[in-house]
Amino acid sequence: MLGGAAIAKESGAMEEALYGLIGKMKAQPGKRAELIALLTQGTSDMPGCIAYIVAEDAKDEDGIWISEVWRTRQHHADSLKLPAVQESIAKGRPLIAAFESFVETRPVGGVGIDG
Amino acid sequence: MLGGAAIAKESGAMEEALYGLIGKMKAQPGKRAELIALLTQGTSDMPGCIAYIVAEDAKDEDGIWISEVWRTRQHHADSLKLPAVQESIAKGRPLIAAFESFVETRPVGGVGIDG
Known part of the structure; x- marks a missing residue:
């Protein structure tokens, strides 16, 4: 299997490559568990979401990592407009x-990442 | 859903938390696609592997990100002994x-991450 762009070209249909994000945030001291609960509560019904993995940093007690895979960039952008996601963001x-x-x-x- | 350690305590059976890794490597210039092909070829049969997501860095043309989720730390350690994985590592x-x-x-x- 080759790199993203090559896959797109090879499949002829100029299929858009998957879209991914990897980020680390820091919770306020002592608030990681509460923040994680918010980050994971609105995630069950996000169209085009293949992976949205929320993880505690094993060494940084305030650190939270999120690894995401989306069918397309647009699916990710649209997810930010979902009421459940907006509620999680506001509370978080x-x-x-x-x-x-x-x-x-x-x-x-x-x-x-088959999704 | 609470943090990893809390989940383990709450479930009473001291269930071991999932084990994850997030890392970035740099391919030799011009060798990213070849390296990605090696990194992804030996991954179809790794017991306890819930996610092993190989991704190109969208801005760094030599950058490769790998996000992993394993049933346990031991499952990850055992995977490094699998012939297919050792072959990929040696070639890569x-x-x-x-x-x-x-x-x-x-x-x-x-x-x-249900796996």
Whole structure:
């Protein structure tokens, strides 16, 4: 299996590559569990969401990592308009101390991205 | 849904938390697609692997991100002994320029971690 762009070209139909995000945020001290509960509560019905993995940083007690895979960039953008997601964001914002890192990716293979 | 450790306590059976890894590596210039093909070829039969998402960094043309979720830390350790994985690692090593970042996580919720 080749890189994202190559897959798109190879499949002829100029199929749009999957869209991914990997980011780390810091919860306010002592608020990680509460923030994680909010981050995971609105995620069961997000069209085009293949993976949205919320994880505690094993060493940083305030650190939360989110790895996402979406069918397309647009599916991700549309998810931000969903009422359940907007509610989670609004409730979660006061519990977030900082966004430490954030990258956009093109998921291209492996396990758990068939969706 | 609460944090990893809380889930373990709450479920009473001291169920071990899931084990996760998020890392970025840099391919040798021009070798990313070849390295990705190696990284994804040996992944179809890794017991306890819930997610192993290989993605191109959208901005860094040599950057590869891997987000992993394993049933347990031991399942991940055991996977490194699988012939197919050892073969991928051996073939891939010359194509790797650097390991840029690497964190261990406890995946606790979201989409795509039911496995």
